[in-house]
Amino acid sequence: MPLVVACAAPGVKGAPAEKPQVCVLDAEPELIPVPEPIEGELNEAFELPDSPEWWAPAPMDEERTRYRAALVARLGSEQAVLPRAIIERQHAIHVRLSGDGGREAENTGAVLEGRAGTIAPASCLEWRLFQRQARRFPMLERPTEMGAYVLRGHGRIRVYLSGADRVGGKLRREVSSRVAEEVAKGFAPVAHLHNHPFMFDRKPGDRTWATEETREDVAGALAPSLTDVQAYRSMREAFGLQGAWVTNGLDTARYSAEDFDRLSAWP
């Protein structure tokens, strides 16, 4: 009676092998080789069933609870980890940056004024991708970034996830060409996701690219950088990117393709 087993409610005892795992990134990814990978670089392709659990708010599992508690401790209060407070904190630093760097305040300002993006708790899919990177490099002790293209079609989700031991992403042609092929096969490029890690105890010239002006910027803010928006616009041009998500593992800002024009980019 395989149908009966498959329909058993989650948590029902007696059929553990048949119980479907929902919103767990346990599928074996395909590895995409790249020339001269940087330290810790991995480029992976996942195929997942497009079930509603991926799009629901992320569970407060043990790792996420611990991460949030550590952030509250570092930032000093519950209020300080709210996404708006984090962006306000960064905006105050951005407006004081000298030269072109000060233009970063255009994007933090646009988000604070509600001109672009919406902010909500991270979805389960976003959390699982963030968590995969955080398990490789502990986010608060050794901040790194991951980036992912998320595509939907034919009842499936395809994710191209890239990450390395580095703050800042590396966009690979080997990966983006695969994304363009999927789009040609009818998959919708719903979003590019990346994380903005928190960065504490920064020193000018360190691995977080800190300068004297940015050393007090703890980051983790959900506004895209000028560089991010420049990349989003070229992905929209190249394969019709429909949106962009920026997460810190707790909350995510989601931008539409129209938002890319309401935000600022280089040059």
Ligand SMILES: [Zn+2]
């Ligand atoms: Zn970014």
